[in-house]
Amino acid sequence: xxxVVLVKQVPDSSSERTLHESDKxxxxxxxxxxxxEMDEYAIEEALKVKEAHGGxxxxxxxxxxxxxxxxxxxxxxxxxxxVHVNDPALHGSCALVTSKVLAKALSTLxxxxxxxxxxxxxxxVSALPAMLAERLxxxxxxxxxxxxxxxxxxxxERQTDDGYQVVQAATPAIVSVWDxxxxxxxxxxxxxxxxxxxxxxxxxxxxxxxxxxxxGLGAATSEVVEAAPRPPKQAxxxxxxxxxxxxxxxxxxxxxxxx
Amino acid sequence: xxxxxxxxxxxxxxxxxxxxxxxxxxxxxxxxxAVVLGAAGSAATASxxxxxxxxxxxxxxxxxxxxxxxxxxxxxxxxxxxxxxxxAAVLVxxxxxxxxxxxxxxxxxxxxxxxxxTSIDADGTAGQTIFAGGMLVKSRxxxxxxxxxxxxxxxxxxxxxxxxxxxxxxxxxxxxxxxATVTERVVEARGSRPELAEASIVVSGGRGVGSADNFKIxxxxxxxxxxxVGASRAATDSGFYPHQFQVGQTGKTVSPQLYVACGISGAIxxxxxxxxxxxxxAVNKDPExxxxxxxxxxxxxxxxxxxxxxxxxxxxxxx
Numbered sequence: 071x072x073x074v075v076l077v078k079q080v081p082d083s084s085s086e087r088t089l090h091e092s093d094k095x096x097x098x099x100x101x102x103x104x105x106x107e108m109d110e111y112a113i114e115e116a117l118k119v120k121e122a123h124g125g126x127x128x129x130x131x132x133x134x135x136x137x138x139x140x141x142x143x144x145x146x147x148x149x150x151x152x153v154h155v156n157d158p159a160l161h162g163s164c165a166l167v168t169s170k171v172l173a174k175a176l177s178t179l180x181x182x183x184x185x186x187x188x189x190x191x192x193x194x195v196s197a198l199p200a201m202l203a204e205r206l207x208x209x210x211x212x213x214x215x216x217x218x219x220x221x222x223x224x225x226x227e228r229q230t231d232d233g234y235q236v237v238q239a240a241t242p243a244i245v246s247v248w249d250x251x252x253x254x255x256x257x258x259x260x261x262x263x264x265x266x267x268x269x270x271x272x273x274x275x276x277x278x279x280x281x282x283x284x285x286g287l288g289a290a291t292s293e294v295v296e297a298a299p300r301p302p303k304q305a306x307x308x309x310x311x312x313x314x315x316x317x318x319x320x321x322x323x324x325x326x327x328x329x
Numbered sequence: 330x331x332x333x334x335x336x337x338x339x340x341x342x343x344x345x346x347x348x349x350x351x352x353x354x355x356x357x358x359x360x361x362x363a364v365v366l367g368a369a370g371s372a373a374t375a376s377x378x379x380x381x382x383x384x385x386x387x388x389x390x391x392x393x394x395x396x397x398x399x400x401x402x403x404x405x406x407x408x409x410x411x412x413x414x415x416x417a418a419v420l421v422x423x424x425x426x427x428x429x430x431x432x433x434x435x436x437x438x439x440x441x442x443x444x445x446x447t448s449i450d451a452d453g454t455a456g457q458t459i460f461a462g463g464m465l466v467k468s469r470x471x472x473x474x475x476x477x478x479x480x481x482x483x484x485x486x487x488x489x490x491x492x493x494x495x496x497x498x499x500x501x502x503x504x505x506x507x508x509a510t511v512t513e514r515v516v517e518a519r520g521s522r523p524e525l526a527e528a529s530i531v532v533s534g535g536r537g538v539g540s541a542d543n544f545k546i547x548x549x550x551x552x553x554x555x556x557x558v559g560a561s562r563a564a565t566d567s568g569f570y571p572h573q574f575q576v577g578q579t580g581k582t583v584s585p586q587l588y589v590a591c592g593i594s595g596a597i598x599x600x601x602x603x604x605x606x607x608x609x610x611a612v613n614k615d616p617e618x619x620x621x622x623x624x625x626x627x628x629x630x631x632x633x634x635x636x637x638x639x640x641x642x643x644x645x646x647x648x
Contacts, residue, residue, distance in 0.1 A: 210400055295469055
């Protein structure tokens, strides 16, 4: 079973994040950049399927030059190779355009299964796997907390607001995963050394047959017109419990008409 | 007046609270039409509620195919409506599934999509909070029919009278939309408590709660307030509470009137899911816990003493 894992480099969600003043795109220069957390679970799941069923795991990333660091990091966990879609004209692409570019890139590769994280911590549109399923006309097995592969038959437990659904499909399919699905491995020293020599193919928009006019900020289907940091919250009341903390809490809630 | 399509969130026709919020938001842009997709009988059940929030029309697409396959059938039916009616906009709820419907619809109609919308102005500009609630932005769609995925609890539902005249629409689902079959639906009990994303009060527990058994004191406080129960990632990862109740960056985003955080330090992971709550209360034994930076009211103390005492006092006041 050949698997493509989608990996996105994002600003670390535990650090300060902001938008560029000028074009209001995500500021990736001043932030520390990491693999989108949910994508590590996608990589782990791909490696587990490969270990059980054979095949190759390819990392697919769209991003600027800097994304190379995240690609090597992803490869150090165990995937065989990577494809890096990198073109200056992609800067500022919206989710819709990103899905078009990734769908084109996927059509140049041979795969049975695409595995992605269910959401990214930067844009958090959380619709890209569904968009890819739509564009490629393949089964959408998204929001998985469990994946079972038997031959070409796939079964996932899809997380819902009040529980889960059991969903079945045959390959080819797009699976997206939550952090409930596995525990990602740490790269081994050997893995880190091997990652340095694993093949990384770079694709430009021209390679994919997409005109620069169809991509990037200029072609974005939505735009940010204003951005401001959330106004700081007024400092509240903080009191030590002197035996009547619970009563004081209830009084505060009653004063706010919550009781 | 321009027609605005609202995809109704419902459970066999029982309309969810967010639908009233969507219909209210839609009225800023034009005349709302509710789209009810689901099993036979759903639209009839939903009708009265939709009329109360100003739905002029109800498009009823009833077929077992809607719930029988993952997301794609809903997007197909909506896309056909968008082509036939040329609405001013489409609104869906920003749930996991709502965002996926919106994503597929955006591809089908080559339209821009805005997710986690918290307000919509008459000119179509939308408010969004990004980066875990750390920034507020105003955005707009530049291409096609604007699609808004609106975050539950962000907009106050305001009643308005609507004719709610029903029109049945055909549900014909393509083969590719039948690629992923739903074979089973499992509801994991939350008892009689409100749904986390829609609740007006949420009481959450974190690492400090210490065990699954101890979560009973969080549940008791929640029940005294008629609240939903939430948990931090530390608590769900430790197995104290089921994962679907996780509030945070990797869990649910909630925006209730009142959020009570018990034994939660307030790491950015957690703040991402709750910092837009209107009033925040924290109980933590560590006076330096970052949760206190967000709290309108904080008690520095042992939650095992403070929380049960608060529950008793609330129950006493209600009696």
